[in-house]
Amino acid sequence: MTLSSPSVPDGRFRPSAFSGEIVPFRTTAFREGHDRIGVHVRLFSPSGDESLHRLLALNDGFDRWETAVAPLEEGVWRFQFEAFADDFATWEHAADLKIAAGVDTAVMREMGAQLFDRAVADKTRPITERRRLENAAVSLRDPDVGDAATLEIVRDPTFAEFFAMRPLTSLMSIGPPSELLVERERAGLGSWYEFFPRSEGARRLNDGTIKSGTFRSATRRLPAVAAMGFDVIYLPPIHPIGRVNRKGRNNTLDPQPGDPGSPWAIGAAEGGHDAVHPDLGTMADFRAFVRSARAEGVEVALDFALQAAPDHPWVTSHPEWFTTLPDGSIAYAENPPKKYQDIYPINFDNDPEGIRAEALRVLRHWIAQGVKIFRVDNPHTKPLQFWEWLIATVSAETPDVVFLAEAFTRPAPLQGLALAGFQQSYTYFTWRNTKLELEGFLTGLALETADFLRPNLFVNTPDILTEYLQYGGRPAYKIRAAIAATGAPTYGVYAGYELYENVARPGSEENIDNEKYEYKVRDWAAAEADGNSLAPYLTQLNEIRRAHPALGQLRNLRVHWSDDDAILVFSKRIGAELSPTGHSDTILVVANVDPHSVRQTMVHLDTRIWGVEPGERFEVEELLTGAHWTWSDHNFVKLDAFTEPVHILHVKESR
Numbered sequence: 300m301t302l303s304s305p306s307v308p309d310g311r312f313r314p315s316a317f318s319g320e321i322v323p324f325r326t327t328a329f330r331e332g333h334d335r336i337g338v339h340v341r342l343f344s345p346s347g348d349e350s351l352h353r354l355l356a357l358n359d360g361f362d363r364w365e366t367a368v369a370p371l372e373e374g375v376w377r378f379q380f381e382a383f384a385d386d387f388a389t390w391e392h393a394a395d396l397k398i399a400a401g402v403d404t405a406v407m408r409e410m411g412a413q414l415f416d417r418a419v420a421d422k423t424r425p426i427t428e429r430r431r432l433e434n435a436a437v438s439l440r441d442p443d444v445g446d447a448a449t450l451e452i453v454r455d456p457t458f459a460e461f462f463a464m465r466p467l468t469s470l471m472s473i474g475p476p477s478e479l480l481v482e483r484e485r486a487g488l489g490s491w492y493e494f495f496p497r498s499e500g501a502r503r504l505n506d507g508t509i510k511s512g513t514f515r516s517a518t519r520r521l522p523a524v525a526a527m528g529f530d531v532i533y534l535p536p537i538h539p540i541g542r543v544n545r546k547g548r549n550n551t552l553d554p555q556p557g558d559p560g561s562p563w564a565i566g567a568a569e570g571g572h573d574a575v576h577p578d579l580g581t582m583a584d585f586r587a588f589v590r591s592a593r594a595e596g597v598e599v600a601l602d603f604a605l606q607a608a609p610d611h612p613w614v615t616s617h618p619e620w621f622t623t624l625p626d627g628s629i630a631y632a633e634n635p636p637k638k639y640q641d642i643y644p645i646n647f648d649n650d651p652e653g654i655r656a657e658a659l660r661v662l663r664h665w666i667a668q669g670v671k672i673f674r675v676d677n678p679h680t681k682p683l684q685f686w687e688w689l690i691a692t693v694s695a696e697t698p699d700v701v702f703l704a705e706a707f708t709r710p711a712p713l714q715g716l717a718l719a720g721f722q723q724s725y726t727y728f729t730w731r732n733t734k735l736e737l738e739g740f741l742t743g744l745a746l747e748t749a750d751f752l753r754p755n756l757f758v759n760t761p762d763i764l765t766e767y768l769q770y771g772g773r774p775a776y777k778i779r780a781a782i783a784a785t786g787a788p789t790y791g792v793y794a795g796y797e798l799y800e801n802v803a804r805p806g807s808e809e810n811i812d813n814e815k816y817e818y819k820v821r822d823w824a825a826a827e828a829d830g831n832s833l834a835p836y837l838t839q840l841n842e843i844r845r846a847h848p849a850l851g852q853l854r855n856l857r858v859h860w861s862d863d864d865a866i867l868v869f870s871k872r873i874g875a876e877l878s879p880t881g882h883s884d885t886i887l888v889v890a891n892v893d894p895h896s897v898r899q900t901m902v903h904l905d906t907r908i909w910g911v912e913p914g915e916r917f918e919v920e921e922l923l924t925g926a927h928w929t930w931s932d933h934n935f936v937k938l939d940a941f942t943e944p945v946h947i948l949h950v951k952e953s954r
Contacts, residue, residue: 303324303325303326303327303380303474303477304323304324304325304326304750305322305323305324305477305479305750306477306750307718307750307751308714308718309718312718312719312751313375313478313479313480314478314479314480314750314751315479315480315481315482315722315750315751315753316370316479316480316481316482316487317481317482317483317484317485317486317487317488317722317753318370318371318372318373318481318482318483318484319369319371319484319488319851319879320369320370320481320487320488320788320852320853321367321368321369321852321854321855321873321877322367322368322369322370322479322854323365323366323367323854324340324352324354324365324366324367324368324378324380325354325363325364325365326338326340326354326363326364326380326382326474327361327362327363327364328362328364328380328382328472329362330382330384330470334384334389335384335385335388335389335392336382336383336384336385337353337354337382337383337384337385337388337466337468338353338354338356338364338380338381338382338383339351339352339353339354339380339381339383340352340354340366340368340378340379340380340381341378341379341380341381342368342370342376342377342378343376343377343378344370344372344374344376345372345373345374345375345376345481346372346374352366352368353366353463353464353466354366354380367877368877369877370479370481371481372481373481373482373483373698373699374480374481374698375478375479375480375481376478376479376480376481377476377477377478377479378476378477378478378479379473379474379475379476379477380473380474381471381472381473381474382471382472382474383466383468383469383470383471383472384468384469384470385462385466385467385468386414386466386467386468386469387414387458387459387462387466387467388462388466390407390410390411390414391453391459393407394407394408394410394411394449394453395450395453395454398446398449398450398453399446399450401446404446404449407449408439408440408444408449409439409440411435411436411439411452411453412435412436412437412439412440414467415432415433415435415436415439416436417467418432418461418462418465418467419432419433419436421465423465424461424465428461431457431458431461432458432461435452435455435458438452439452482698482699482701482722483698483699483701485530485531485598485672485701486701486722486723486753487722487723487753487788487789487853488788488789488851489530489531489598489788489789490528490529490530490531490784490789490790490791490841490844491529491530491531491532491533491600491755491757491789491790491791491792492524492527492529492531492532492533492791492792492794493532493533493534493535493757493760493761493791493792493793493794494517494520494524494532494533494534494793494794495534495535495562495794495814495819496512496513496514496516496517496534496537496579496588497511497512497513497559497562497576497578497579497818498512498794498814498818498819498820498821499512499516499517499519499520500512500513500515500516500517500519500520501516501818501819501820502820503820508556508557509557509817509818509820511559511578511579511818512579512818513578513579513580513584514575514579514580514584514585514587514588515580515584515587515588517588518587518588518591518592520823521591521592521595521597522595523823523834524595524597525595525596525597526838527834527837527838527841528837528838528840528841528842528844528845529597529841530596530597530598531597531598531599531600531672531791532592532597532598532599532600533599533600533601533602533672533674533791534599534600534601534602535562535563535602535761535815536562536563536565536602536604537562537575537576537579537585537601537602538562538565538566538570538571538572538574538575538576539565539566539567539568539569539570539571539574539575539576539577540559540560540561540562540564540565540567540576540608541560541564541565541566541567541607541608541609541610541611541641542560542567542608542610543608543609543610543641544564544608544609544631544640544641545558545560545561545564545641546558546560546561546564546640546641546815546816547816548812548813548816548817549804549811549812549813549816550804550809550813550815550816551816552640558816558817559578559816559817559818560641560816561641561642561815561816562576562602562815563602563604563606563639563642563676563815564608564639564641564642565604565606565607565608565611566607566608566610566611566612566613566614567608567610567611568610570612571607571611571612571613572661573660573661573664573665582668585668586668586669589668589669589670590669593669598671598672599669599670599672600670600672600673600674600701600703601665601670601672601673601674602673602674602675602676603661603662603665603673603674603675603676603702604675604676604677605645605654605658605676605681606632606642606643606644606645606676606677607620607621607642607643607645608641608642608643609629609631609641609643611643613657614629614643617650617653617657619646619649619650619653620645620646620649620650620653620654621643621644621645621646622644622646629643630643630644631643631644632644644680645681647681647682647685651682651685654685655685655688655689658685658689659689659692659693662689662693662700663693663696666693666697666700671697671699671700671701672700672701672702672703673700673701673702673703674703674705675702675703675704675705675721676705677705678704678705678706678716678721679704679706679708679712679713679716683712683715683716683719686716686719686720686721687719687720690702690719690720690721691720694720701722701723702720702721702722702723703721703722703723703724703725703755704716704717704721704723704724704725705725706721706724706725706726707725707727707763713726713752714748714751714752717748717751717752717753718751722753723753723754723755723789724752724753724754724755725754725755725757725760726740726744726754726755726756727740728740728754728756728757728758728783728786729757729758729759729760729763729765730765732765732767732892733864733865733892734861734863734864734865734866734867734892735864737782737786737867737892738858738867738869741786741856741858741869742856742858744786744787744853744856745853745854745855745856745857746854749853749854753788753789753853754787754789754853755787755789755790755791756782756783756786756787756789756790756791757783757790757791757792757793758776758779758780758783758790758791758792758793758796759792759793759795759796760793761793761809761810761813761814761815762808762809762815763808763809764800764801764803764808764809764810765808766808767779767894768801769801769802769803770801771801771894771895772799772801772894772895773799773833774894774895774940774941774944775801775894776796776799776801776833777833777836777944777945778890778891778892778894778940778944778945780792780796780833780836780837780840781840781888781890781944781945781947782867782888782890782892782945784840784841784843784844784850785840785843785844785850785871785886785888785947786856786869786888787853788850788851788852788853792837794814794819794821795810795814795819795821796833797823797826797832797833797834797837798821798823798826798831798832798833799831799833839922839923843922843923843947847884847886847922847949848873848878848879848880848884849871849872849873849884849885849886850871850886852871852873855871855872855873856869856870856871857869857870857871857872857905857908859887859902859903859904859905860902860903860904861889861900861901861902861903861936862900862901862902862903863898863899863900865891865892865893865896865898866889866890866891866892866898866900866902866936866938867888867889867890867892868887868888868889868890868902868904869887869888870885870886870887870888870904870908870909871885871886871888872884872885872886872908872909883909883952884949885908885909885949885950885952886947886948886949886950887904887919887946887947887948887949887950888945888946888947888948889902889936889938889945889946889948890938890944890945890946891938891939891940891944891945893940894940894944895940896940897937897938897939897940897941898937898938898940899935899936899937899938900935900936901933901934901935901936902933902934902936903932903933904930904932904933904934905932906931906932909950909952910952911932913932914931914932915931915932916929916930916931917929917930917931917950917951917952918930918950918951919948919949919950919951920948920949920951921946921947921948922947922948922949923943923945923946923947924943930948
């Protein structure tokens with residue numbers, strides 16, 4: 300046996316899954332000659348329960364075997380593959396051929412009778428099964444039983460089922476022990492909504508200035524977020540904001556009175572990473588916000604940004620944590636051509652133990668306030684070993700804490716962060732827009748890195764307003780949301796997306812009048828009343844996600860074909876045996892990724908994925924509009940980007 304999965308590229312790390320995720324267990328197994336083999340995977344749950352699962356041969360010419368399991372218990376699972384000589388399958392195959400040809404019939408009958416005798420001797424088999432096998436052995440030894448009657452025994456599917464459940468094994472080969480970390484459901488399944496609490500409930504005063512929103516006023520926005528179907532509310536940093544080098548509106552260097560500054564410029568006289576901005580309220584107010592969110596069925600995620608404003612308390616208490624330049628100044632953060640004069644990055648080389656201790660202290664503080672999800676800012680600019688240690692330490696103390704990596708970086712560091720323990724990661728989704736780009740991107744997530752990397756497909760962020768959204772108009776916002784919501788179990792939006800905020804600061808990929816540097820006073824209700832809100836569409840997407848368990852899986856995505864280079868087609872399916880509802884579920888997504896056009900073309904489906912032979916017809920329901928159609932493996936579609944650019948189809952299976 301070799302080439303097994305789930306696995307990760309580096310044996311130092313464990314593959315991972317979330318509770319209820321369908322995990323394919325695969326291995327390559329073969330033996331010399333023509334005798335048949337069987338393969339099991341033996342699982343040991345974190346609580347010690349043992350189960351045995353039979354793998355099926357893929358019959359692809361590569362000796363690969365597979366089964367799927369949906370582990371529910373959280374913790375570290377152990378598993379081992381077992382390959383064995385399948386004595387019944389070997390006899391069944393040889394007897395079928397030889398007896399039909401009249402070759403060695405007496406020998407074949409006696410060999411079968413002896414196999415059945417062995418099975419009868421197994422007292423763990425049900426008594427009815429043993430009696431059936433005993434009678435078959437007697438029949439095989441009866442000299443008056445002809446070849447036709449013998450073949451009926453050989454080909455009886457009941458006996459094949461008996462031995463599939465409890466095979467007769469010999470020559471057992473056991474693979475090395477492996478582990479699988481199963482984490483809580485929210486580690487891999489959920490819909491995120493990001494907002495700035497200072498903007499929620501912010502009020503414009505008579506003099507034109509804006510009074511900051513608070514945790515209390517932001518609490519009033521929670522029912523609307525929950526009503527849209529979001530599971531996680533993500534808050535940018537809520538700490539005191541530095542005054543030295545504070546940024547003004549649109550990232551300028553000349554803040555005006557009343558400009559609040561960037562929340563990522565953390566730290567001032569009022570405190571650092573363990574404090575809340577006094578304009579937002581008190582720590583008690585924050586705890587009340589967390590409780591209110593929980594009451595709405597929403598979990599709070601908090602930003603964890605290891606950096607400091609020039610007036611952060613760390614700068615005076617631990618100057619060694621920063622980089623001092625030859626002129627005596629401290630280096631500020633840069634991501635050329637972007638400059639962040641209001642932020643000092645941490646230097647992890649001078650006092651790694653001190654920085655580790657402080658980071659752990661800060662996380663413990665917020666965990667004590669009720670936070671169990673952290674979105675980590677720019678983790679790829681910090682040492683990988685630091686994250687491996689920090690996440691492992693926190694997970695050992697509080698296993699249900701989830702870390703999301705804001706890893707907009709190269710593939711190797713992005714995947715390295717996932718291997719080091721990050722439960723989720725931002726990805727390149729925001730920059731994958733064409734049919735060809737999305738086919739490769741989604742297939743890679745589903746089939747290449749799913750054993751250790753869980754994508755969170757955010758459609759936009761305060762830093763990212765792509766050209767696709769800037770120039771694609773309202774259709775682009777629908778298209779991106781629909782693909783994100785169906786393409787992965789976890790996706791997210793940043794507030795303002797539902798208002799189609801698409802005007803960029805000239806020469807940048809950021810919104811003009813960016814909320815990072817000022818308050819945003821939005822009238823959500825008025826926009827929805829005027830029909831100028833995407834909120835109803837987002838609500839519909841989240842309702843579809845909750846109603847269809849196929850969309851809660853990552854590895855089941857399969858790309859299909861269309862004759863148009865702008866029509867993306869993919870399916871997701873979950874079988875009844877592993878579905879939490881007990882029913883199979885198949886979803887087809889057909890998307891016009893060109894937001895400027897009306898497209899009509901033929902789409903071509905591999906319907907065998909959901910058990911329909913090519914040419915057979917089946918019924919589909921369009922979940923966004925309620926339309927019903929009869930489809931086959933080749934179908935005409937017309938998608939108007941200006942009305943409904945995406946079909947989300949539920950396949951009505953007969954079983």
